[in-house]
Amino acid sequence: MTTYTSDQRRHTSETAETMADVRYEIDRIDRLLVEILAERQSFMDAAARIKPDRSKVYDADRIEDVVAKVKAACQGAGLSPAIAEPVWRKLIERCIAYEFGSYDTRRGGDV
Numbered sequence: 399m400t401t402y403t404s405d406q407r408r409h410t411s412e413t414a415e416t417m418a419d420v421r422y423e424i425d426r427i428d429r430l431l432v433e434i435l436a437e438r439q440s441f442m443d444a445a446a447r448i449k450p451d452r453s454k455v456y457d458a459d460r461i462e463d464v465v466a467k468v469k470a471a472c473q474g475a476g477l478s479p480a481i482a483e484p485v486w487r488k489l490i491e492r493c494i495a496y497e498f499g500s501y502d503t504r505r506g507g508d509v
């Protein structure tokens with residue numbers, strides 16, 4: 399199971415006083431995001447292993463399902479959907495490209 403390593407939080411957005419404070423927290427959060435995205439990426443390898451054929455790697459219905467769920471989660475979390483939607487659409491696009499690569503590597507390039 400993945401565990402996330404995190405530097406100590408020093409400030410909240412309310413207590414930060416300097417740009418050094420702000421950037422320390424942004425850099426800390428970015429390292430966490432990298433760990434979380436690496437775990438998400440690992441499930442692309444799992445999907446490439448499980449999917450029965452290459453035509454299933456790109457799933458338009460599932461893409462819309464993922465984006466809708468992310469937008470719903472934004473409401474509760476206070477994340478702007480204007481940030482989230484394009485970020486997730488690009489993330490999914492790159493994850494699918496990764497999954498195609500994983501699928502082809504696993505099956506020796508056979509299509």
Ligand SMILES: C=C(O[C@@H]1C=C(C(=O)O)C=C[C@H]1O)C(=O)O
Pocket residue numbers: 441442445454455456457458460461464489490491493494497
């Ligand atoms: C992981 C999957 O494969 C692809 C990757 C997706 C994602 O990154 O969320 C969504 C749809 C699929 O085209 C899946 O089908 O769920």
